[in-house]
Amino acid sequence: MLQAEALSIHRGGRTVLEGVDLALQPGRVLGVLGPNGAGKSTLLGALSGELAPAHGHVRLHGRPLEQWSGSERARCLAVLPQSSTLSFGFRVEEVVGMGRLPHATGLVCDREIVEAALRAADAAHLFGRSYLALSGGERQRVHLARVLAQLWPGAQGQTLLLDEPTSMLDPLHQHSILQATRAFAAQGAAVLVILHDLNLAARYCDRLLLLQDGRPQALGSPDEVLRPEPLKQVFGLDVLIQRHPEQGHPLIVVR
Template structure:
C-alpha cells in the first residue's frame, strides 16, 4: 500500500543551519525501474539526516548520486553553493568522506595501513599521519586490530576499520565537512552499532553534515535529527523522529503494523512490532 497524493506526508525539516548539500530535480531510471523521481533535497550542517525506507526505495542510490558516484539522468547537486562537477577531486576528498556498504579490498594490509589510506588526499607529514591515524583508531576503538591483516577480520571489524579510514580522511576538513554512511551498522554487534552512531552524532555536533542510510528505525530515532523516508524514488515523509515515526506512516510504507512509544530513558520515540495477530 502506497501513500496517495492526498495522504502523502511532507514534514520538511525546518532549520536555520547552513545548507551544505543542495540537490534539485534528481531523476534516475534503470530500464523500467524509476530509482529517483524528480527529487529535491537540502542537507544541513550540524545535523544527522537518516535516509530510510523499504528495500529498493532508493536510499543507497540517492546517497551515491549525492556523492557523485552515480550521475543522475537529470538534476543538479551542489556542495557549499558550488556545483559538484566544479569541485576538483583532490579538494573534494578532503571535505567529503563516504563509507559504502561494502569495501572491496583483498590486499594483505594491516588494519592500521588501511586506516592510513584515508590520508592519501591530505599530503600529511609523517608525524601528522601518525597522529591522525592514532586518533581515528582510538575514536573507533580498533587499536586492538592495528596489526591484524585486513583479510582476516570479520565483517564488522572491517566496517569499523573503514570508518576509521574515513575519519582520517576528514581529519583536516575544517568547517566544511560531509560524512556519508551507507548502512554502517549492518554487520555490527549491539555495542558497536551504538558507538558508530554516537560517532556520527558527535561529528554533527562539531558542525559536520552527516547522512546515514539505515534500516533500524529505532536506532535512527535515537541518533538522528531528521528522518527522510523514501519509496519508489520519492520522498514520502521528512521531519524529526517524533513527527514522522507514526503507525500510519510505517504501516503504509512497510506494510507492517507497529505501535509507537516514548523511550523510558530518553526523549525519543521507539517502535514495537510483532506478528499481525498481536495487533
C-alpha cells in the same frame, strides 16, 4: 553544504529516484530509511557523484558536484559504501591511512589522525593486524575509521555519507559506531546515514528521510516521520509509537 534539488536518477530506462530535495546541515545527522529497493543507495550514489542525475542538481557549497576535482572534493566529502573490499593484506593502520591520501599533512600528523580515528571507531585494538585476518564487523569499523580520518576531526563545510554502517555489527558496536557518528557531527560536519533499524534512527538522527519506490514519503524530525501511518504505508508494519523512558525519543514497537 551538500544539497540536492529536484534530483532524479534513471537506470535502464527506469526511474529509480525522483523528486528528491534535501540539504545536509552542518552539525546534524540525516537518516535515510526505506525498504529494500527504495532508492537509498541510489541517493547516496548521486550525492557522492558516482551517479549522474537525469534531472536536477547536486551542489557542494553552491557549486555543481561535477565541477569539483577528485582531490578537492575528497578533502570535504567522504563516503562509506555498503561494502568495502580489499584483497591485499594491508595492516589496519595502512587501510585507515588511505583516508589521508587527499591531504599533505605529513607522516607524524597523519599517524596521530589514524590513531584517533581508530579510537573513534572503537577499533584501536586492531592496530597492527592484517586487514585480511579481521571479521566482517571489524573490517566495517576499520573502513569507518578510514572515512573519519579522511575528514578528521570533522568541521563545518565537511560532509560524511554512510551506507548502512551498522549492517555487520553486533548491538554494542551498532551503538558505539552511531555514537561516534554523532560525535563527528558535533564537530560541525554534516552527516547522512542510511539505516534499516528504525529505533537506531530515532535515537541518533536529527532528521529522517523516508523513501518508497524511489520517492520521498516524509522528511522531518523523528517525531514527524516515525508515525504509524507512514510506517504502515512504506514498510507494511503495524506499530505502536511509545517514548524511550530515559532518552525521550520515539520507540517503535511492532504489534
